[in-house]
Amino acid sequence: MDLGVKAAYHCRMKSMYILIAMVAGFLVPMQAGINVRLKQAVGDAAASALVSFAVGTVVLALWCVFTRPIVRDVLAARGPWWMWTGGLFGAFFVAATILLAEKVGAGAMLAWIIASQLMGGLILDHFGAFGFAVREISPIRVFGVGLLVLGAVIVQRF
Known part of the structure; x- marks a missing residue:
């Protein structure tokens, strides 16, 4: 690949990643607001975080089922024990945003x-x-x- 073409490709990819980051960042306050409304309906921040995660889990499961053999990938995963804790932090983050968005x-x-x-x-x-x-x-x-x-x-x- 020509050096100029390669540089242009990397620039486009970097721009795409920045755009994805910006969209993800923009969605955080929207998600918090939506989850606050859900909390108001169900009466509990943890319950609304659970619903939010359940919906997200279903969507991601469908994505993975249609795009890759997830069961084989998960069963074959190897690494340190802590690599499985990301969901715990995500759950805390979502629950915290539900609480904080409403209060501050x-x-x-x-x-x-x-x-x-x-x-x-x-x-x-x-x-x-x-x-x-x-x-x-x-x-x-x-x-x-x-x-x-x-x-x-x-x-x-x-």
């Missing part, structure tokens, strides 16, 4: 979540935890996260 609003909820995600990301990168490439914490990266924390404070207060 979508903007403040997301401001604090994003700031804390970047804090966690810096730490995970620094130590290369869970298979991330090692990328040491630098003063400028800490400054960037500090700006996000300041932004979260501003969004929360005003």
Whole structure:
């Protein structure tokens, strides 16, 4: 493949990934709002998170059934024990957004979540935890996260 064609392909792919990230990010407050409405209907944040996960599980199961032999893939999976805990964190995240969106609003909820995600990301990168490439914490990266924390404070207060 020609070097210019390869570079253009990688640029398009990177742009597609950024677009997917932006759509996913935009959907988080929508999901929280939808789940808050569900909580109001069923009366409990954990129950509405359960329903949300159940619907998501059904959709993902159908996707996997139609696109790949999931049972064989899951049965053949090998790795550390903690690789199975992602759903636990996802469940906490969804339940927390249901609680927070209703109490502090979508903007403040997301401001604090994003700031804390970047804090966690810096730490995970620094130590290369869970298979991330090692990328040491630098003063400028800490400054960037500090700006996000300041932004979260501003969004929360005003």
